[in-house]
Amino acid sequence: RxxxxxxxxxxxxxxxxxxxxxxxxxxxxxxxxxxxxxxxxDAMQGAYLGPAFSDDAIAAFLEREGIPHEHLPDEDALVRRTAGLLAAGKVVGWFQGRMEFGPRALGSRSILADPRGRDVQRTVNLKIKFRESFRPFAPSVLADRAVDFFDLDVPSPYMLLVAPVKGARIEGEGLERLRHIDAPLPAVTHVDGSARIQTVDDATNPRYARLLRAFEAETGCPVLVNTSFNVRGEPIVCTPEDAYRCFRRTHMDALVMGNYLVTRTMLPDAEAAVWTPEEVAAAYGLD
Known part of the structure; x- marks a missing residue:
């Protein structure tokens, strides 16, 4: 500052x-x-430099593996359906376009959730990321609305800038502060009242910006929890196969790949493939 x-x-x-x-x-x-x-x-104009997979490639994978799915006919239907799931408290794996270059998920290989939920941070950490429940998540926000929620007056398209969350009040000392976060967006507010922010606009990621606007239309909130599409110990997913495997092994509610939707309720044996934290630790040599 x-x-x-x-x-x-x-x-x-x-x-x-x-x-x-x-x-x-x-x-x-x-x-x-x-x-x-x-x-x-920012001559890069986004960090979307990795591989992309067409709807035809995604459909071929789903058909080949016999995975039940729903085809959403256009982008409007896609973002409205996804926004509805998020507004209903569902956690969504979002797999779109070219993969990000670098360590941050920026709306192409992301796990998304509603930032207003008080239990979202704990649920996503323990049941999806398989890591400590207190670990903070970053928010994605429409660039022209960031100032309404965060003390930030410059773009942060790469999720690299930290700023105070407006209206956040934290009480207590040490770990006690984790239980006393009073904020409009508790799922993305750290114990010091800050958040590491990604600002999103139509120029760099138009589909993700449309999803944020659709979520705002549903809830009045143009902000989403955005964490990398992986579990602890794994790299961020790259291919449709990676994305589906991560979805199956966790408690994510839905997977959106291109214009295709897979929900956990579509799968007859949805819980059978879910890993326990102990299985994750054993697979990747984690403590």
Missing amino acids: EGPFERLWIQPAAGDAGGALGAALMAWHDYLGRERTPATP
């Missing part, structure tokens, strides 16, 4: 993946002598 710079841009994959990108750029400029071209802020 205070510093020597008027504008700050952070590479969204500032880790091992970003280091590889930096090495390639250094070779391009320093070893090959290519001219450096100044870029405008």
Whole structure:
């Protein structure tokens, strides 16, 4: 919030993946002598650089595996149906378009939920992510509505900026604070009253922006819980096979891949494949 710079841009994959990108750029400029071209802020225009899967490819997978599903005829039906599930308190696996580059799920390989629910954080952590119940989740919010919910006046498209949640009141000390979070969006409010925010607009992810607007039409809230589509110990899902396997092994209520919907109620043996936390720990060598 205070510093020597008027504008700050952070590479969204500032880790091992970003280091590889930096090495390639250094070779391009320093070893090959290519001219450096100044870029405008956020010339990446989103981090959706990974593979995508067409509706035909998704349908072929569902048919091949004999998975019951529903085809939603267009994007309007897709976002309205998904928003209705989220407004009803369901947890949805959202698999759309090109996969994100970097560690954050930004609305292409995401697990989504209603941020207003007080039990959402605990439920998603314990029954879906298989991790500690207190771990915070990040919110996705329509860019033009972010200021209504967060003390944030700049874009945060890569979920890298932390800001106070407006109206949040936290009481107690230490772990006691976890039980005394009073906030309009408790599922995305950390014990210090902050959230790590992703702002979403039509330019970078139009389908996800439409879903947020549809959820706002249902609930008056243009914010969703957005956590990466994986369980503890696994990478983020990449393919339809990955997404369905993660969906089956957890307590997610619905899976939306492209224009196809699979709900847990469609599956005759839905609970048989769900992993326990102990099975997850054993599979991935976790404590």
